[in-house]
Amino acid sequence: xxxxxxxxxxxxxxxxxxxxxxxxERMAANTMRKIRDAILASREYYHNLxxxxxxxxxxxxxxxxxxSKKSALVLLSSDDGMxxxxxxxxxxxxxxxxxxxxxxxxxISGKVGQELIAVVSPRTKYQALAVVELDDDSLxxxxxxxxxxxxxxxxxxxxxxxxxxxEPNSRVLSVxxxxxxxxxxxxxxxxxxKYLYEPSVEKISDKFSKGIFVGVLQQTFKEDELAKNASRLxxxxxxxxxxxxxxxxxxxxxxxxxxxxxxxxxxxxLAGYKAMSKIRxxxx
Numbered sequence: 434x435x436x437x438x439x440x441x442x443x444x445x446x447x448x449x450x451x452x453x454x455x456x457x458e459r460m461a462a463n464t465m466r467k468i469r470d471a472i473l474a475s476r477e478y479y480h481n482l483x484x485x486x487x488x489x490x491x492x493x494x495x496x497x498x499x500x501s502k503k504s505a506l507v508l509l510s511s512d513d514g515m516x517x518x519x520x521x522x523x524x525x526x527x528x529x530x531x532x533x534x535x536x537x538x539x540x541i542s543g544k545v546g547q548e549l550i551a552v553v554s555p556r557t558k559y560q561a562l563a564v565v566e567l568d569d570d571s572l573x574x575x576x577x578x579x580x581x582x583x584x585x586x587x588x589x590x591x592x593x594x595x596x597x598x599x600e601p602n603s604r605v606l607s608v609x610x611x612x613x614x615x616x617x618x619x620x621x622x623x624x625x626x627k628y629l630y631e632p633s634v635e636k637i638s639d640k641f642s643k644g645i646f647v648g649v650l651q652q653t654f655k656e657d658e659l660a661k662n663a664s665r666l667x668x669x670x671x672x673x674x675x676x677x678x679x680x681x682x683x684x685x686x687x688x689x690x691x692x693x694x695x696x697x698x699x700x701x702x703l704a705g706y707k708a709m710s711k712i713r714x715x716x717x
Contacts, residue, residue: 440687447680454673457515461665468659471567475652504585505538506530509657510546512564516661517668519591522601524549527589530603531557538583542576565654573654577647580606588653591660597667599660604653606646 508527510520524546531539531554541547542562550557562579565572580586585607592602 437687440683443683444680444687447676447683451673451676451680454669454676458666458669458673461662461669465659465662465666467567468655468662472652472655472659475648475655478648502584503536503538504534504587505540505580505583506534507540507562507580507586507588508542508546508550509588509590509654510541510543510549510564511661512544514545515665515668517599517664519599519601519660519664520545523589523591524553526601526603528554530587530589540580565651567655567658570651573651574647577643577650580650581643581646588650590653590657591664593656593660593663596663599664604649606649 506527508524510524527546528550531537539557539559540562541550541559543564547559547561550559562576563572565576585605587603587605589601589603592600594600
């Protein structure tokens with residue numbers, strides 16, 4: 434049976450852990466709100482960029498000539514944990530694809546994914562990518578430049594479905610898809626304007642296509658971050674419920690132990706009173 438001091442120590446520990454989890458919950462909720470706003474803003478940017486590219490009528494054939502014939506597989510993870518099951522699910526899907534496409538170049542963003550691959554598939558060679566902060570456009574552009582050279586890039590990430598549901602997903606970025614994206618927005622162009630291209634239409638085409646590529650890439654990173662934070666909220670909520678149960682159990686133990694202590698103290702006091710009364714009567 435635990436002593437009262439031990440029970441008190443357990444209660445203090447659970448209270449501290451509860452406070453910490455509540456702080457992480459607030460942080461995750463705030464991050465989710467920021468990401469939602471960022472996703473909506475980037476959707477509008479991507480939409481307008483694609484419309485402009487369609488209006489210019491850029492020919493993507495020049496892009497096809499400079500691209501590598503190789504493909505790349507990219508895993509989005511994190512530098513820290515407490516994201517529930519979503520990263521494990523995404524990693525499982527990513528690992529399966531690596532085995533099916535051994536010739537593809539592999540990129541992993543985040544220490545969690547890099548540690549997982551080192552344990553599960555230590556022979557897999559990969560290139561590390563930094564975890565991108567939401568407002569770090571410069572780093573996002575650098576990563577985009579790295580991946581732009583590939584004929585096809587498949588990104589593995591967490592997809593936000595709802596606050597209680599996040600699913601592993603993948604998104605393929607390729608020249609053909611960029612062409613399709615431009616064609617889908619071409620209908621939005623009411624009147625085509627005539628443009629002068631400097632230095633050339635090919636370079637302008639490359640610029641627009643690369644902008645769309647980086648835009649979709651950035652959108653994917655943000656969607657993954659949204660899914661991870663939603664998963665983190667659910668994970669923390671479960672942890673908080675478990676802490677509350679343990680805290681309630683320890684507080685109940687403390688109440689019983691304290692009651693026993695008070696009862697024992699009262700019994701000792703009563704026994705002492707009886708003993709003193711007996712001694713007094715013996716002197717009378």
